[in-house]
Amino acid sequence: MTSLSLPDTRMLIDASRVPLDHGRTITVTSPIDGSHLAEVADATAAQVHDAISAAERAFVSWRKVSGSERARLLHRLADLIDRNSDELALLETTDNGKLLRETSTQARFAARNYRFFAGAADKLYGHTVPLDGWDTFDYTSREPVGVAVLITAWNSPMQLLANKLAPALAAGCTVVVKPSEIAPLTTLRLANLVAEAGFPDGVVNIVTGGLEAGVALTTDPRVGRISFTGSVATGQAIGRAAAGTLVPVTLELGGKSANIVFEDADLDRAVTGAVAGIFAAGGQTCIAGSRLLVHDSIADIVTERIADIARRIIIGDPRADTTQMGPVASALQQERILSMVNDAFVDGSRLLVGGGVPDNPSLPAGSYVQPTIFTEVAPESRLAQQEVFGPVLAVTRFHDEEEAIAIANGTEFGLASGVWTKDLSRAHRVARELVAGTVWVNTYRYSAAQAPFGGVKRSGYGRERGLEALDEYLRTKNVLIDLSDTVRDPFAIKA
Ligand code: NAD
Numbered sequence: 001m002t003s004l005s006l007p008d009t010r011m012l013i014d015a016s017r018v019p020l021d022h023g024r025t026i027t028v029t030s031p032i033d034g035s036h037l038a039e040v041a042d043a044t045a046a047q048v049h050d051a052i053s054a055a056e057r058a059f060v061s062w063r064k065v066s067g068s069e070r071a072r073l074l075h076r077l078a079d080l081i082d083r084n085s086d087e088l089a090l091l092e093t094t095d096n097g098k099l100l101r102e103t104s105t106q107a108r109f110a111a112r113n114y115r116f117f118a119g120a121a122d123k124l125y126g127h128t129v130p131l132d133g134w135d136t137f138d139y140t141s142r143e144p145v146g147v148a149v150l151i152t153a154w155n156s157p158m159q160l161l162a163n164k165l166a167p168a169l170a171a172g173c174t175v176v177v178k179p180s181e182i183a184p185l186t187t188l189r190l191a192n193l194v195a196e197a198g199f200p201d202g203v204v205n206i207v208t209g210g211l212e213a214g215v216a217l218t219t220d221p222r223v224g225r226i227s228f229t230g231s232v233a234t235g236q237a238i239g240r241a242a243a244g245t246l247v248p249v250t251l252e253l254g255g256k257s258a259n260i261v262f263e264d265a266d267l268d269r270a271v272t273g274a275v276a277g278i279f280a281a282g283g284q285t286c287i288a289g290s291r292l293l294v295h296d297s298i299a300d301i302v303t304e305r306i307a308d309i310a311r312r313i314i315i316g317d318p319r320a321d322t323t324q325m326g327p328v329a330s331a332l333q334q335e336r337i338l339s340m341v342n343d344a345f346v347d348g349s350r351l352l353v354g355g356g357v358p359d360n361p362s363l364p365a366g367s368y369v370q371p372t373i374f375t376e377v378a379p380e381s382r383l384a385q386q387e388v389f390g391p392v393l394a395v396t397r398f399h400d401e402e403e404a405i406a407i408a409n410g411t412e413f414g415l416a417s418g419v420w421t422k423d424l425s426r427a428h429r430v431a432r433e434l435v436a437g438t439v440w441v442n443t444y445r446y447s448a449a450q451a452p453f454g455g456v457k458r459s460g461y462g463r464e465r466g467l468e469a470l471d472e473y474l475r476t477k478n479v480l481i482d483l484s485d486t487v488r489d490p491f492a493i494k495a
Helices: 045-062 067-083 085-096 100-121 157-171 185-197 211-218 232-245 267-283 296-311 331-346 401-409 424-433
Strands: 011-013 016-018 025-029 036-041 136-144 147-151 174-178 204-206 223-229 249-252 258-261 291-295 350-353 372-375 392-398 416-420 438-441 474-482
Touching: 011 045, 036 185, 045 147, 045 174, 045 204, 045 211, 067 085, 067 100, 067 157, 067 185, 085 100, 085 157, 085 185, 100 157, 147 157, 147 211, 157 174, 157 185, 157 223, 157 249, 174 211, 185 204, 211 223, 211 232, 223 232, 232 249, 258 267, 258 401, 267 291, 267 296, 267 392, 267 416, 291 296, 291 401, 296 350, 296 372, 296 392, 331 392, 392 401, 401 424, 416 424, 424 438
Parallel strands: 147 174, 147 223, 174 204, 223 249, 258 291, 258 416, 291 392, 372 392, 416 438
Antiparallel strands: 011 016, 011 204, 025 036, 136 474, 350 372
């Protein structure tokens, strides 16, 4: 069995580890039992400035490195992640409380992402452009945007980073990464793997910290792209900050995704999909299927079957094979979830399962929450409108397809959605009408390196994964060459 190995927690700037200033550190604890794991730097604005300078210097030569060489390095990084995946998974589980079998899958998925973008690194073709004038030659080239700032959330640090770092490096950008202060350890561990893979000094820089670091990263005009995953409120703050510098931003924010079960669905699969949507990872995923919309004719049976599974979910140590739900990531997160549960009562929803902290004296002193299901949730209520980011399911009945679509689209979010039906026409019809970045049909929480992912409305903008992700880190240059050797009229535009 793999034993926990804590990484070097110092920041990485220009291939050097920055000594910790013990007056400015953030304590990292494990949500499993509240134990102390590490101290990490709370970066100052000056340190962030240094990291961006290092990335800027490294870009001067990195932009000339061939796509095939970038691909070779990305493949090596993927191999190293695979080789160290048990260690990385255990570290991430200890840091954020997610099940070990989930973080193990995410480590392999991260490696898959690096490989996918390695495959794209030497295929960043431009076009030749056929203009109207015969005596012209016009072409486009796709150039890296320069320094990319990559800021991630705590719920899936390895995977969220791979979503950004793999396309950024494939595109030829240098980067400054900032993981969440709540779960920074696998990102800091990756610093060693990046060096071992052979990336040149300064191509990947890693800073840790909170607000000061975040603000410094998102107000620096030298940056070519900010890619952020996190909450809507922080996304809005970053959007406002970036408006000052006009640095383009990719925002991967929250969700209130609807899992819609029609009367003709395969109920075994739909029930499993609903459970996967909300209780996997304790509901702490942006794509959580936190709203179950179910046809009136099958609502009682479907809800009771999900409730039956929820009541028997094994809560405990996320490192154990038998555990199905671990703790939520922090005591603060637990408090937020319980306060939203309380709001649901006030809004008149009916509690069917859970609603509190597990009554199990053998659980360690971590932040645990019971799987919770509310029924009769009004579409306009807070539970149906606001992201909980915890294991709380809101069940609402619908009577026909039109109503299901209207309720599904009736929030400020638009990240993901699930459709459960055996009717092929209905599946396509509903998929077309849903205002969401991802629609899953007869499945839920299915991610692929090749498939673009992202949100609409308050779930954000821009895409990660898939070839679309490269566009976030590239810009198009147009080069027009006049082949005519003629002298033009200087006072009229040539068109
Ligand atoms: P958060 O917004 O609190 O923090 C995210 C990151 O932003 C952290 O690294 C944090 O230090 C940094 N940050 C905080 N203030 C900042 C500022 N003013 N400027 C720059 N950076 C700043 O989010 P969180 O609590 O870590 O994550 C949970 C949220 O993330 C949920 O809403 C969830 O839905 C969302 N999320 C979205 C996706 C997606 O792909 N759409 C994936 C995972 C999580």
